[in-house]
Amino acid sequence: MTGVRRVTVNPGDADMRLDRWFRREFPHVGHGRLSKLLRTGQIRLDGKRCRAGDRLGAGQTLRVPPLADAAADDRTPRAGWTPDEQALESIAERVIHRDRAVLAIDKPAGLAVQGGTSTDRHLDAMLDGLRFDAGERPRLVHRLDRDTGGVLLLARTARSARALQGSFKGREAEKVYWALAAGAPAPREGRILLPLLKKGRAGGERVQVDREEGRRAETHMRVRDSAGRAVSWLELRPVTGRTHQLRAHCAAIGHPILGDGKYGGRQAFLDREAIARRLHLHARSIRLPHPDGGLLEVRAELPTDLRESWEFFGFTPEASE
Numbered sequence: 001m002t003g004v005r006r007v008t009v010n011p012g013d014a015d016m017r018l019d020r021w022f023r024r025e026f027p028h029v030g031h032g033r034l035s036k037l038l039r040t041g042q043i044r045l046d047g048k049r050c051r052a053g054d055r056l057g058a059g060q061t062l063r064v065p066p067l068a069d070a071a072a073d074d075r076t077p078r079a080g081w082t083p084d085e086q087a088l089e090s091i092a093e094r095v096i097h098r099d100r101a102v103l104a105i106d107k108p109a110g111l112a113v114q115g116g117t118s119t120d121r122h123l124d125a126m127l128d129g130l131r132f133d134a135g136e137r138p139r140l141v142h143r144l145d146r147d148t149g150g151v152l153l154l155a156r157t158a159r160s161a162r163a164l165q166g167s168f169k170g171r172e173a174e175k176v177y178w179a180l181a182a183g184a185p186a187p188r189e190g191r192i193l194l195p196l197l198k199k200g201r202a203g204g205e206r207v208q209v210d211r212e213e214g215r216r217a218e219t220h221m222r223v224r225d226s227a228g229r230a231v232s233w234l235e236l237r238p239v240t241g242r243t244h245q246l247r248a249h250c251a252a253i254g255h256p257i258l259g260d261g262k263y264g265g266r267q268a269f270l271d272r273e274a275i276a277r278r279l280h281l282h283a284r285s286i287r288l289p290h291p292d293g294g295l296l297e298v299r300a301e302l303p304t305d306l307r308e309s310w311e312f313f314g315f316t317p318e319a320s321e
Contacts, residue, residue, distance in 0.1 A: 004064065005064040007064055008059060008060070009056045009057060009061075010058065010162060011058040013165065014056060014057055014169065015055050015056065015057075016055065016056050017052070017053055017054070017055060018038075018043075018045070018050055018051070018052055018054045018055075018056060018062075019052035021056060021062075022043075023124075024158075025158070026067055027127075031115075035052065038051060038052060042065040043062070044062075044063040045060055045062055046060050046061055047061075081115075081120040082125070083126045083128075087129070088129030089129065091123070091126045092130060094106045094108065095130070096298060097296075097298045100156065100292075101155070101156055101292050102153060102160060102290065102291065102296060103138050103155075103156060104151055104152065104286075104298040105130070105152050106152075107123065107149050107151075107283075108303070109146075109147055109148060109149035109278065109279065110146065110147065110149075111123055113140060114143070123140075123152075124140060127140075130154065134156050134157075136156075136158075138154035138156050139154060139156075139158070140154060141153055141155050141161055141168065142164075142168050142241070145244065145279075147278065147279040148177075148279065148281050148283060149282060149283065149300075150177070151285060151286050151299065151300045152283070153286060155291075160291040163289070163291035164288070164291060167288045167289050168241070171239060171240075172288055173286055173287070173288035174288065175237065175238055175285070175286050176237055176283075176286075177235070177236040177237075177246055177281060177282060178233065178281075178282045178284045179233075179236055179257045179258075179282070180233060180257065180280040180313070181232050181250050181255040181257050181258065181280075182230075182231065182257075182258060182264065182267050183229060183231075183232065183255045184226050184228070184229045184255075185223055185255050188222065188223040189221065189222045189223065191218065191219070192219040192220075192249045192253060193216075193217075194211075194248075194249060195209065195211055195213075195214030195215055195217055196208065196209060196215060196243075196245060196249075197213050197214040198242070205244065206244070207242065207248045215240075215242060217240050217242045217245050218238070219237065219238050219240075219245060219249045220238075220239065221236055221249075221250075222235045223235075224315075225314075225315050227315075230313075231313050232255065233313075233315045234250070234255075235284075244262075244263070247260050247263045247279075250263075251263035256268040257279060258275070258309070259276070259277060259278045259279040260279050260281075274308075274312050275308070275309040275312055276305040276306065276309055278305070280306060282303075283300065284300065285297060285298060285299040286298055
């Protein structure tokens with residue numbers, strides 16, 4: 001890019017953080033450079049200085065200063081960790097759906113989606129391993145917590161990124177999560193509608209129920225099976241997408257997700273060595289409009305360690321659908 005651009009924010013990008021919008025549109029612009037452009041006022045929103053965490057509004061005008069040519073996407077310089085060939089091959093092996101507009105991967109638990117202050121290894125740095133036959137890097141359109149594995153969608157073009165983000169923003173995406181939770185919720189099916197307030201810095205966020213200042217958060221919950229009153233297999237369908245929403249909601253109703261010490265404390269850990277001591281939350285499926293028309297539905301099977309936990313309690317996920 002050789003001159004200043006003024007970009008009108010599309011309705012599908014409304015409420016997106018400014019820094020995330022930049023990462024999507026200009027992936028070759030690193031975090032340090034973006035911070036400097038914001039600090040020096042070269043990036044402006046409706047003519048005013050802005051910050052990385054500011055939310056975009058439909059119809060606003062974003063001033064974008066001269067940047068490196070778009071061909072720099074092919075270089076994709078990144079600060080910090082640079083994945084080796086083995087890492088790129090490993091993430092490519094986790095693709096569970098691929099067409100000309102969309103990729104879906106089965107993200108492993110423990111891998112962060114994006115980098116942060118204390119996060120070097122992350123999916124965002126591995127996207128070159130998911131180019132395949134496309135001329136550009138895929139784009140992140142939503143997130144999963146570091147400790148949550150399962151279905152994660154990626155857009156292969158800018159057009160499909162806008163369409164997918166519009167579907168998530170418009171709540172057209174139907175997301176299903178599986179979890180093992182302590183205890184036996186009663187009733188066995190219902191809606192959790194508890195506002196959540198996020199506190200702490202990026203990478204160390206913690207949310208809590210706050211009826212005065214919290215943002216609306218809604219989760220549909222159904223008990224698929226129970227092992228007495230000790231453990232339940234939950235199907236969770238988030239309507240909103242707040243940080244740690246499912247974890248905070250389950251803990252708030254007294255049934256924390258197993259392995260979630262952050263929100264469940266000791267109650268989230270059973271006195272059994274037979275199950276994995278990690279978060280028992282899995283992004284099972286996503287169903288939403290495909291950017292090229294029709295519907296896209298993608299599922300991810302339980303990883304081996306979680307499957308063993310399900311089977312330990314007598315649950316049979318392979319026969320559930």
